[in-house]
Amino acid sequence: MVNTCCLPAKLRSILQVQVILDCFPALQPEQIIVRNLGQYTQQLQSALQSVSKEGFDIVLDAVSGEYFQPSYDAMARGGRHVIFGAASWTPTGNTIMRHIMTHYDIL
Numbered sequence: 437m438v439n440t441c442c443l444p445a446k447l448r449s450i451l452q453v454q455v456i457l458d459c460f461p462a463l464q465p466e467q468i469i470v471r472n473l474g475q476y477t478q479q480l481q482s483a484l485q486s487v488s489k490e491g492f493d494i495v496l497d498a499v500s501g502e503y504f505q506p507s508y509d510a511m512a513r514g515g516r517h518v519i520f521g522a523a524s525w526t527p528t529g530n531t532i533m534r535h536i537m538t539h540y541d542i543l
Contacts, residue, residue: 473502480510491515 453468466486469479484490491512497504498521508517 471499471503476503477506477509480506484510494518496520 456468457463464486467483469483492510493512493515495507495511495517497507497517497519500519511517
């Protein structure tokens, strides 16, 4: 059973927090983080303290990049870190076509 979950979502305003609170009334405002990279580790710890937990059982990470390590470090022993759709791992530019043009003869 999952007791704690971290979802590093792209929350950037208090309005988005209110939408989440309206959708999930069991959550407390202290459990929702509006990401701030300079304070993200402390934000994670504060969210865990608000529910008296030492680590997250699961991290659902669609952001990755600089947010990966703090989220990973905040996991409970035996926790899971699920990365999906991470924009920071998406190649930029036309990488596939550049690879094809470099390595194959195109007629």
